[in-house]
Amino acid sequence: MVQLILGGKGKGKTTHLLARANQEILKANGSIVYLDKNSKHMYELNNKIRLINVTDYEILDSSEFIGFIHGIISQDHDLEQMYFDSFLTIGHVEGNADDIGGKLEEMIARLERVSNRYGVDFILSCAVDEKEVAASLGSKIIVSL
Numbered sequence: 588m589v590q591l592i593l594g595g596k597g598k599g600k601t602t603h604l605l606a607r608a609n610q611e612i613l614k615a616n617g618s619i620v621y622l623d624k625n626s627k628h629m630y631e632l633n634n635k636i637r638l639i640n641v642t643d644y645e646i647l648d649s650s651e652f653i654g655f656i657h658g659i660i661s662q663d664h665d666l667e668q669m670y671f672d673s674f675l676t677i678g679h680v681e682g683n684a685d686d687i688g689g690k691l692e693e694m695i696a697r698l699e700r701v702s703n704r705y706g707v708d709f710i711l712s713c714a715v716d717e718k719e720v721a722a723s724l725g726s727k728i729i730v731s732l
Contacts, residue, residue, distance in 0.1 A: 589698050591724065592712040594732030600712035601628065601672055603730050607710060608670045609633045617665035623672040641677040649679045649690075653697055660705050667707065674711040692721040 592600045604621075605628060612619050612633045620637045621628075629638050639659070646652050660666055671677060680690050691713065698709050710729075713720075717731040 598732035
């Protein structure tokens, strides 16, 4: 399953993402991984959640990001959930405002296939407004700020 937390920059998406990850680790049977563009939130996460600073790795495009996700999954068979903060940045989902929605939709479809295959849930924060994403993604939005 892929779920989305949407809103403009500075609207509080990271706060929602951190709170959800910290809440979910309390009832998780397996492990949780949190991917971010820096290590700034290290002390805000429960110490049972693995924080990965994606910029420590040379990921050049969205296909390499998906490969990176596969690598994480292959090393942790107990992985239940992955949280992606600043998803558009760390996932290399780039473009102008007119085509970001289509690129986001394509990337989410790829993540959905990974989720279905390996049983890992993905929760993403994206710096876009709900009106900028494709209507087909409406059911995946859990928070819109």
